Amino acid sequence: MLHFGAVGEDNVMPETCCICLQEVNPPTRNPNDDTYRVHCLVCGEYEIADDLSRASFSSRPPNSHLLSGAVRETNENGRIPTFTRFDELLSLVRVPKNPIDMMDRVLLSLQKTQEKVGTPRNYTDKDYPLAYAHDQIEFYQIIETLRKMGYLRDYYQANNVGELTYQGWQRVIELGDKRAVGDQAFVAMPFRADLNALYEVGIKPALKETGYSPLRVDKTLHNEKIDDYIISQIQKSRILVADFTGQNAGVYFEAGYAMGLGLHVIRTCRKGEDFKNLHFDTRQYFHIEWEEPQDLKEKLVNRINALTPLK
Numbered sequence: 001m002l003h004f005g006a007v008g009e010d011n012v013m014p015e016t017c018c019i020c021l022q023e024v025n026p027p028t029r030n031p032n033d034d035t036y037r038v039h040c041l042v043c044g045e046y047e048i049a050d051d052l053s054r055a056s057f058s059s060r061p062p063n064s065h066l067l068s069g070a071v072r073e074t075n076e077n078g079r080i081p082t083f084t085r086f087d088e089l090l091s092l093v094r095v096p097k098n099p100i101d102m103m104d105r106v107l108l109s110l111q112k113t114q115e116k117v118g119t120p121r122n123y124t125d126k127d128y129p130l131a132y133a134h135d136q137i138e139f140y141q142i143i144e145t146l147r148k149m150g151y152l153r154d155y156y157q158a159n160n161v162g163e164l165t166y167q168g169w170q171r172v173i174e175l176g177d178k179r180a181v182g183d184q185a186f187v188a189m190p191f192r193a194d195l196n197a198l199y200e201v202g203i204k205p206a207l208k209e210t211g212y213s214p215l216r217v218d219k220t221l222h223n224e225k226i227d228d229y230i231i232s233q234i235q236k237s238r239i240l241v242a243d244f245t246g247q248n249a250g251v252y253f254e255a256g257y258a259m260g261l262g263l264h265v266i267r268t269c270r271k272g273e274d275f276k277n278l279h280f281d282t283r284q285y286f287h288i289e290w291e292e293p294q295d296l297k298e299k300l301v302n303r304i305n306a307l308t309p310l311k
């Protein structure tokens with residue numbers, strides 16, 4: 001299916017969102033690159049690469065509800081995501097893993113609209129991506145559960161209205177406290193002289209530019225083993241940047257450990273042989289491919305700015 005009518009073609013196909021297939025206004029083409037800016041009433045606003053927008057779907061792309069949720073959450077955080085692949089879009093957010101996670105997302109998005117007590121948010125059938133729900137039916141069930149649990153005020157049992165109760169605010173504050181404080185970014189990468197520039201010219205300046213303090217643990221001081229010091233430093237970090245060039249076992253471990261803690265993990269790898277040799281288990285995740293440290297720096301800054309910038 002061609003999603004957007006190309007200029008100069010007699011295309012009578014309706015223009016539809018590439019994610020949820022809802023009809024949208026004609027997307028605007030970005031003059032600077034090959035992307036389209038789409039504004040969907042369900043998903044929100046996003047910039048999608050021309051190639052991907054023209055890919056053939058007989059139906060929605062796999063996990064379209066997660067993709068809609070990712071766009072919506074990024075928008076709620078004040079940004080418009082740009083992506084060339086759908087897994088790239090998913091790498092910008094932390095996808096909820098269970099229904100409690102989904103409920104927490106609703107509370108977290110709601111708190112941003114609750115500046116004045118007594119002003120509820122009205123939900124529509126197009127708001128289900130706020131919970132990463134499959135559809136509005138699932139979304140309204142989540143609202144109902146939140147109301148029954150006492151997190152949302154009971155407006156005559158209406159499911160399309162949201163206002164945090166005292167308990168709801170307590171939950172939001174609890175969720176905020178669980179997040180790492182501080183600005184430390186753990187850097188997991190092999191310690192090889194030929195990769196020094198990767199750190200000095202690529203990763204370190206990118207982290208500094210986005211407000212992070214990079215921490216690269218010199219493993220020579222720690223007998224090359226994953227010791228308590230490394231574990232405790234990952235726990236104290238806010239994000240982890242993992243470079244998989246050279247397929248270092250320590251990097252796989254540290255990235256997996258950080259992921260288990262719920263940290264944002266940004267994966268990078270040198271283009272070519274290194275990228276082809278990525279371990280099967282990790283290949284499913286989006287990796288930033290780089291050729292030179294300088295180009296990695298730019299890509300990393302863009303990624304962090306889309307994800308979780310500190311400045």
Ligand SMILES: [Zn+2]
Nearest residue numbers: 017020040043
């Ligand atoms: Zn959409």
